[in-house]
Amino acid sequence: MxxxxxxxxxxxxxxxxxxxARITADPWRLLDLRSVTPRQADYCARTLLGEAARPxxxxxxxxLVAHLLRRASRDGHTAVEYGRMARALRGLGVAAADAALQAAAEDDRILLVEDLPEEDDEEFDGDLPEPPAPERFLALAALGEAERRLAAELVRMTASEPVMDSATATETxxxxxxxxxxxPAPETVAALVTVALRGVAVLLCGPAAAGTGVEAIRYAAAIAADSQVGMALVAPSASGAAALNRALADTGVRARTVAxxxxxxxxxxxxxxxxxxxxxxxxxxxxxxxxxxxxxxxxLLADPGQLPSAGPGQVVADLVASRTAAVAVLPDAPDAGPREALAAGVGEGRLPDRVDLPGREVVFVPAASAGEAAHRTLQLVTDSIPRTFGLEPDQVQIVTAAPGGEAGAAALNAACKARFNPGPGRVAGLDVGDRVLLAGRGAGYAPGDTGVLRGHDGSGAAVELADGTTVxxxxxxxxxxxxxxxLAAALGGAWPAAVAVFTPDAALSRPALRTALTRGQRHVSVVNAAGAELAAAVRSTSAPPRSTRLARLLREG
Known part of the structure; x- marks a missing residue:
């Protein structure tokens, strides 16, 4: 074919x-593979079907609909507006887009949903107006159903009874x-009282409030202990859990990953x-x-100024927008340092022409090209940061926004392997002792987890994650x-030090730099091969909007 x-x-x-057999019956199922384009699938279909391969x-x-929905989900969307999909199909040669979408909705991979426009409070005189036309959306069935389930679970949890009354929570x-x-600041106390009273609470904390967030976790643990309900503390990734456990080492509270x-x-x-x-x-x-x-x-503890999740959705933003959950803003920590202040300023669209922090918590390293950026990055990881801060190279994480090329993850990893653990790559190109990134889901791990390959046998690989657990x-x-x-894989992660790499072809934005600046707890080096474009992006570019239905589903209850 x-x-x-x-x-x-x-x-x-x-x-x-x-x-x-399935491809013979339907050659366009080639589009189930991410690497295949519509043009390539059409070529294969014409080879198999001849003139019967009609647009x-x-x-x-x-x-095509399933392919476009998968692509949209990779961009963070959980649903695509019907008209937008129709326009995309017309661009691919499907003339009767509306009829085609109806047919596509019969595919069990695709979910078609209709929502009535949300009512406004405008008064009217005379006869009742005609009911508005429904708003239609398409979604991957599994993703659309997950969003519905999430809304139902959150609605359930918003009805949870208080674990303490407000006076007792304040005293605790x-x-x-x-x-x-x-x-504690009055705002912090009030936020924790809200945690005790409300079933779902969002505590917003920017970079300068990160210390207050850790303090809030300590107080939440006290509420859980005194009310005898118990507390589970989770982080999106193993490195994030490890960072929390370092911060909470003097308590009995231990974080683990969501996975x-x-x-x-x-x-x-x-x-x-x-x-x-x-x-x-x-x-x-x-x-x-x-x-x-x-x-x-x-x-939920969240910095709304960071990049949204690598996977589809924007749960925190939708919860806040729905007004169905309690929302509190944690105040800045009294001991917030210059790195946190710089990251907070970036979130507000400000990046100084010169960054010269007294403790070298953040250093901007200019690079004239991607090749020079890669050279500077290796120099920082192998020498400058360990020597200045007393860290080992394995405590420094490289986070690159470059989509590929000399400063992309593949090239930087090849250079690091040659430097730190050269070997034949017996395990999917890796060797025991290599630092690894997990790119799939399994028992106890999820995409974005980092660790070290400790062993391998016929049943698989043993990876020691950043939080000390082995999967x-x-x-x-x-x-x-x-x-x-x-950079997308670093969301939810934290390391003692980080080197963030930006190139002109990267997706430069205010949230991207703010996210990068908060990956290293003691130090962040920003290798900037994007020049003035990085500062321009901080001033003018926010994260691209995402199309989701969660806020609407929450309001509908």
């Missing part, structure tokens, strides 16, 4: 052992603060606290919310080199 032989194995992985063939239309917080020698929590049969906690919640996508949030006990309270990875495709990770 004209399909390259190298697609055989990926097609079997996606479509199953009968992939050949409006229902099989082609269904495949002040007592816990007294033991720590702290004098580790979901690997348990049930969550035994009346307070479930999610740190860096903007990094959690819709499908993961749906699973987490479903795992929470009936009367549990869900507490078994059966699928070699889940393993990637992890000395350098894409």
């Amino acid at each position: 004209g399909a390259p032989e190298q697609l055989a194995a990926p097609l079997v992985a996606v479509l199953g052992p009968d992939a050949d 409006d063939d229902p099989r082609r239309v269904r495949a 917080v002040l007592a816990a603060a007294g033991k720590l020698g702290r004098d 580790a929590l979901l690997a348990d049969p049930a969550v035994e906690a009346g307070l479930v606290v999610v740190d860096q919640a903007t990094a959690v996508d819709t499908e993961t949030f749906a699973a987490l919310a479903a795992a929470c006990p009936a009367e549990a309270h869900l507490v 078994a990875v059966a699928h070699p495709a889940h393993l990637r080199p992890g000395w350098a990770v894409p």
Whole structure:
């Protein structure tokens, strides 16, 4: 049928052992592979079907809709407005787009939903107006159903009973603060009272309030202990959990990853606290919310100025917009440092022409090209940062915004492997001792987790994650080199030090730099090969909008 032989194995992985028969019956199912374009699928269809391969063939239309929805989900959308999809199909030669979309909605991979426009409060005189036309959206069925389930679970949790009355919660917080020698701001106390009273609470904390966020976790633990409901503290990734555990080392509170929590049969906690919640996508949030006990309270700590999750959705933003959850803004920590102040300023569109912090918490390193950026990055990881801050190279994480090329993750990882752990690459191009990034889901791990490959046998690989736990990875495709990770994979992560790389072809934006500046706890080096374009992006470019239905579903209850 004209399909390259190298697609055989990926097609079997996606479509199953009968992939050949399924492709023969519907050659446009080639589009189930991310690497295949509509033009390539059309070529293969013409080779197999000849003149019968028409642009409006229902099989082609269904495949194109599913392909476009998958692409939209990679851009963060959970649903696509009907008219937008119709225009995209017209651009691909489907003339009767409306009829085609109706046909596509019959495909079990695709979900068609209709929403009535939300009512306004305008008064009217005379006869009742005609009902408005419904707003229609298309979504991948699994993703659309996950968004519905998440909305239902959040609505359930908003009805949870208080775990304490406001007076007792206030006393508990002040007592816990007294033991720590702290004098919490009134806004912090009020936020924790809200946590005790409301089933779903969003605590917004920017970079300068990160210390207050950790303090809030301590107070939430005191509320959970005094009310005897228990608390589960989770982070999106293993490095984020490790950072929390370093900050909470003097307490009995231990953080674990969302993936580790979901690997348990049930969550035994009346307070479930999610740190860096903007990094959690819709499908993961749906699973987490479903795992929470009936009367549990869900507490989300989030910096709204960071990049949204690598997966589809914008759960925190939708919760805030829906006005169905309690929202509190945590105040800046009294001991917030210059790095936090710089990141906060970036979130407001400000980047100084010269960054010269006294403790070198942040250093901007100019580079004239991507090649020079790669050279500077290796120099920082191998020498400058370890020597200046007393860290080991394995405590420094490279985070690159470059989509590829000399400063992309692949090239930087190849250079790091040659420097730190050269070897034949016996395990999917990796060797025992290599730093790894997990790119799939399994028992106890999720995309974005980082760690070290500790062993491998016939059943799979043993990876020690950044939080000290060890997971078994059966699928070699889940393993990637992890000395350098894409910026999207670093969401929810934190390391003692980080090197962030920006190039002119990167997706430069205010949230991108703010996210990068908050990946390193002691130090961040920003290798800037984008020149003045980076500062211009900070001034004028926010994160692209995402199309989701969660806020509407929450308001509908």
